Amino acid sequence: MEFFALIAFMAIIGAVIGGFTNSLAIKMLFRPYKPIYIGKKRLPFTPGLIPKRREELAVQLGRMVVEHLLTPESIRRKFSDKAFMMGMVDWAQNEVLRFMRKEKTIKEWIESFGVKKVSEKIEGKLELFVEESYERTLGELRSKTISNVMPEQLLKKAEGKIPHVTEYILNKGLTYFESDEGYEKLREMMEAFLQNQGKLGNMISMFVDNETLVRKVQPEVVKFLSHDTTKGTLESLLKKEWEKVQTWPISKVEEVIGKENVIDFLNNQIKKHLPIQEWLNKPVYSFLHNYEQHILEVIVPKLVEMTGEFVADRIEQMMERLHLEDIVKEQVESFSVERLEEMVLSISKREFKMITYLGALLGGIIGIVQGFIVLLVR
Structure with a gap:
């Protein structure tokens, strides 16, 4: 009876010590968050491993993402995947169709970007364009004769x-x-x-x-x-x-007719043949509904294909300009240690429990072995 009691006692003590040691080791990955000092001397193992190595962890994570996870080649393969591209085409078609079917007028769409008095601005731009074009053309012709x-x-x-x-x-x-x-x-x-x-x-x-x-x-x-x-x-x-x-000379013709008269005539003709106000108050769909099928079945797939090829051909330069490694590094560094602990535990909580249980199991086995050794020594 004494034999079994000793073995059981040693097994329990070993299991408790093994489980507690592993649990403590897991917690020491994160805790304490800050170094602890006694006087001027810092206690060993403070702060925890991850808080102490957070900057190095951020650098390594950034490098791992760029070199092994989100590589140019993996992105290029994704754009070569037919299923992915078909999904992109479906998504683009739905978005374009949703845009075309909206009852919003062209004026409302433009004003949604913060542009006010749209028609006045367009007419003003057209008048400026007419005047500049007139001056540019007449500037080259004024010295020439009509016959020239x-x-x-x-x-x-x-x-x-x-x-x-x-x-x-x-x-x-x-x-x-x-x-x-x-x-x-x-x-x-x-x-x-x-x-x-x-x-x-x-x-x-x-x-x-x-x-x-x-x-x-x-x-x-x-x-x-x-x-x-x-x-x-x-x-x-x-x-x-x-x-x-x-x-x-053309300058004389201009003088006879009058520059302002010519410009006013051109502006009036443009306004007459380009009813800007009327167009702006029409919904986008009124201009596109006759071409809806062609846009969805021809133009959208072609644009998606061209965009995919464009991105795939320039993905290295784009990733270099994005500085993904620095983005990941800065993001990890911005996390609090509590947040990092929460993230790691949310992913590996089950595994950490299994490690604790394994420590208890090994401790129990070691306790049993120690119990046998004690009995043999006696």
Whole structure:
């Protein structure tokens, strides 16, 4: 009976010592968090192993992540994985579809980035662009003549229109002077003419009244405008004037028309053909719904593929610029020792318990062996 009691006692003592020793060793990995001093002398094993080696641990973890876990080659393999890329395409398609189906207007999307008075700013930018483009273009052309600037084919085409212009002017003149309005205009002109002639005009008015003169002059004016000689003379005159105009420098044309008039005309045409306000108040979907299938089935997969290739080809440079090793190091260093302990224990709590139990088991076995040795020595 004494034999079994001794063996059991030694086994229990050994198990307690073994379990306690291993448990204490595990706790000493983290505890104490800070060094303990007696006077000026620091107690051995303070602080714990991990608090003492935290900086070295941070460096080693950063190096391990970069050299063994998150390597350029592993990332490149991921981008070569068809299943991963298909998943990326599905995700991108869902995101793009969600974006396109939203009822938000273009104006609301732009304003969500902090841009206010969108239409005014766009119109202002367009006006500035028109003015700058006008100045840039005219700056190179002002010293040149119309004949130097306009293509020869266009000049010939314009000259070929002169007979049509001549006929148009004469036809309009005929129509006008044959009308009641033209008749009244001739009468007013005749009255003004006679009044300006002084006594001679009064003398003529005494013998012939204005109505008679107008009735005689009107057919002559119509006959004059209908005569081929008039047509030839006007056509010749227009050709001579056109030849003179061709020698004008562009600066003179600008002066005649007016710079501000040209810029205002261009701005008005742009606003007329580009209804910016109307476009901004439409939802994005109204512009994209006709191309939805093409965007989702062609453009999005292609963009994902191109992005994957771009990242894979430049992953080394990107990782160098990211300084992942430093990021991991700084992150670990920023953790409190309590947080590190919590993280390690959350991962290895079961294993640490098993180590404690193993220590108790080994201690118990050693206690049993010691008990046998004591009995033998006795």
